[in-house]
Amino acid sequence: MEKGAGRGMNAERFGLGVVIGKFLPPHRGHRHLIETALSRCERVVVIVCGKPVDPIPPELRTSWLREMIPAAEVMLIDDRYDENDSRIWARNTIGWLGRAPDAVFTSEDYGDRYAAHMGCAHVLVDQARITIPCSGTAVRTDPLAMWDFIDPPVRGWFAKRVAIVGAESTGTTTLAMDLAEALGTPWVAEYGREYSEAKQARGEGIWSTGEFHHIAREQNRREDIAARECNRVLVCDTDSFATVLWHRRYVGRDDDALKLIAKERRADLYLLTGDEIPFVQDGLRDGEHIRHEMHAWFESALRDQSVPWHLLRGDRGRRLGESLEIIRSLWPGVA
Structure with a gap:
């Protein structure tokens, strides 16, 4: 032999x-x-x-x-x-x-x-x-410690996914960018905003349940692609779990099929951005009147699920610092 x-x-x-x-x-x-x-x-x-x-x-x-x-x-x-x-x-x-x-x-x-x-x-x-x-x-x-020995498709399975969620104009995108930069990893933008901008440009105002199904699936797809190339942690500016609440906001009810799509992807950590900061109008937002109520929806929904989550308040630097501390306490292998 x-x-x-x-x-x-x-x-x-x-x-x-x-x-x-x-x-x-x-x-x-x-x-x-x-x-x-x-x-x-x-x-x-x-x-x-x-x-x-x-x-x-x-x-x-x-x-x-x-x-x-x-x-x-x-x-x-x-x-x-x-x-x-x-x-x-x-x-x-x-x-x-x-x-x-x-x-x-x-x-x-x-x-x-x-x-x-x-x-x-x-x-x-x-x-x-x-x-x-x-x-x-x-x-x-310890997949994070062995990261250099696994290929992109396997990395996508083991990557830790941090989803930043919150009501309108609560700083989710700012935190996603800051956190990704600090961790040296990519972040996934909110596809729902991209879709909304195109919808607004077409002059369409009424939302349908089917549109939210599409948004949730596309958010999942983009997240999975990015996870393959991330540096141990993938930062997500919202996810399909949050899409369920945005459907409630615009359609007026929950949708079981949408919840099933959301369950196809679950984060390893949710960071909820606080609603104590001033509302900023960027030309697309229309929910100042419901922002605090939506924040309460997020808190309730996060309490009812099993993934760890934390509420972040304070200025930009404080939110980033707390986020990094939480992530590194959960996964010491993260740089």
Whole structure:
């Protein structure tokens, strides 16, 4: 059985190579393993072992790997077998592939037994985790500390999302910009405002429930895109949770379907901006008369959900300082 990584010109080459694992989650060590296999094989199949009870859905891990390493073929199987029974895994692998592979690439001791049962070579890659000092357990335990070892799609899953919400003209956008700058991370603007500006330019005044569905979905979509590129924390100037209350403001009632859209994305922390500062008219705002009532709506809604939240009052500097203190107390790995 071969033991070295063997990526040099003289390393033995193979036809069909296999990499198998849970990839819970995929990280740079997995990338190194798969890319080593790709460098030495004509074809590489990555087998993702998943169960419905996994903390990260197996279908999602499969899609991440396909995006991260498009040159490999990635297949998902139901991990319902004894993980210590290499004979069963070998037999099933041959069934999944339609033939025995020419080589198995692993970073684990089980690779020798697994390959022997299939009559193929075993290439052991970076077992001591020297080249890439990372593991799935380490990422799950402290993803912020392992940030440099995970790719954008995985970062999007683990990013801590801070949503700044509040009634009209309470400083949400100012705080979002200040906080993002202080953390060296992007922020997601309020899509509802962008939509409102276009609506006003068209001379449309009446709002429909369908418009809020669109706003909430688009806010979620933009948030997910930005989370992939953030620096551990993503700052959001409002989110779809807040859209539920803006629907109440303009349509006059709550909407269950909109609430379901909002539940598709939940923040890790809500910061509620206080309504004690003066109202500033910017040409678009029309809610000075209802601002304090809306603030009470936000307080009530935040009390009724499970995500941590904090009310921020005071001037710009005080709000930023309190926000940073809260974030760093929750996630010490944040710079």
